[in-house]
Amino acid sequence: MTEFGDFISALGEFGLYQKWLVLFLSLPLLLSPFQMIGQVFMVVDVPHHCNTSWIRAIGPNLTEEEQLNLTLPRDAGGAYEQCSMYSPVDRDLGSIMAYGLNATEKCSSGWVYPSAPPPSLLTEFDLVCDRKDLNDISQSVYMVGLLLGAMIFGPLSDRVGRRPVFLMSMLLQSLFGVGIAFVPHFYVYMAFRCVVGASVSGILITSLALATEWVGVSSRPKAVLISHCFVAIGQMLLAGLSYGIRNWRLLEIAGSAPMFALFFYIWVLPESARWLVTKGRIEEAKKLLQKAASINKRTVPPGLLEQLKPETQTKSGSILDLFRKKHLRKVTLIMSCTWFADSFVYYGLSLNVTSFGLDIYLTQFAFGAVELPARYCCIFLLQWFGRKKTQAVLLLLSGLMCLVITGIPEDQPIATTVLAVIGKFTATASFSTSYVYSAELFPTVVRQTGTGLCSMSARVAGIMAPLIRLLGQYHRAIPMAIFGSAPVVGGLLCILLPETRGTDLVDDTGVATPELRWVPRTLNLTQKNSKRANIMQREICQKPERKKYHLFLFLSCLQQQKSGNYWKV
Incomplete structure (x- = not known):
């Protein structure tokens, strides 16, 4: 049977059809940063103290300052304690003013926010003091959602197709994203966030498959990394939008509702013709190929189309194939370690780069601005140096930056920030490289399953990263040492992987080495x-x-x- 790459070459490797497809796949990614890191702007720390209105029943004419002086203890700096108050007593006001109060307890009647800030998750659900950890827990719950999405939507996409899973993920993100803005309780908020995380994971891994399976050999990095650039642009948009919208519910609607406008994808988003061929749905694949050629103003020779037949040897793959076959087992284990290291160092640096001297909105804009060139540069790095060298070197550099940071004195924040930004640049580029490399290493019948499994390891790293930061209470260098060690090990393991630059995508799990297309087939x-x-x-x-x-x-x-x-x- 003629290889599928011949048909892609005939209709155009990256013509108008593929460019429109990449654009359609990229638009939902503009909104993914709103779900990934939007909570940072919804939980802004504000001054607060315990609600001590109980004393108003005894002294209704007390001024606010008098009330606080009588009911709140002060810390060593002379400021009112934020998480404790004097225990209520059954005494008259004169006795309280004469002898004062001694016994303290935790806030039992809620908190007061004197500055009257705009509604935020912190003020509305009282994410302070003993409830402060709920903020970090909710971020971990979101990462659990990403993990579940990789587990569910990866194999599902290989079974029912890329298009239905992509549309299903968009629907879930739209409904539950907007639904978050109306939740009455923080635990409901976390449950909705888990579903949104799963849908974001589904969009990310399914767009990867569609982008790589519809373009030619030389254009695969371009197709994938252009869509990743939209994620960086989305981060910068998030900074601007969150600066203008301080109400967390309105911000959530603004970051989720635009997804409803993309439901015209039901009529324009194609299925992967390569996947259709592996499933024996030849006539559907022929129609899509002819449509793509027509939009690209090319003609697929009729004789070539007649050669499009299903391979009798190709069977539906499963997750067991990734470990049953020796060559796939090596690829799966090493790429899982690579994704784990990518995510580990990426989130480790993102959580620690706080020495810019800028406010939170400018800092977020800077993060997005750093990621944009990092992802764009990968297009050229992958073409010039290949996948294996690029992946290994970028991982090693990001790890080395973290290790060097451990030796920088605490009184040198500028040096630490510069090294951290370089590390984040290389970590972002390495993460994008992993998407391209994984799509080329796994066969079509298990591409989404393999990518989903790698994504699962990345989500585990994302859950672990905040916990590793807690080790800083024992020594400040411990977290960065761990964040730096993982990518160094991952970069060394990448040396064992095969190079895929210039090779055609593999369809069957029985093929151990991708075929190198020295000359375009047509x-x-x-x-x-x-x-x-x-x-x-x-x-x-x-x-x-x-x-x-x-x-x-x-x-x-x-x-x-x-x-x-x-x-x-």
């Missing part, structure tokens, strides 16, 4: 001869030991220019 040299010749010469001469042989093929191909025939290797 190439019309009468169109843009010089440009295509230059591109082909670079592709066929990538390996010095084969340069002489493939240069002969290249020269032979040039002789076909006058005839206008398609040349295949």
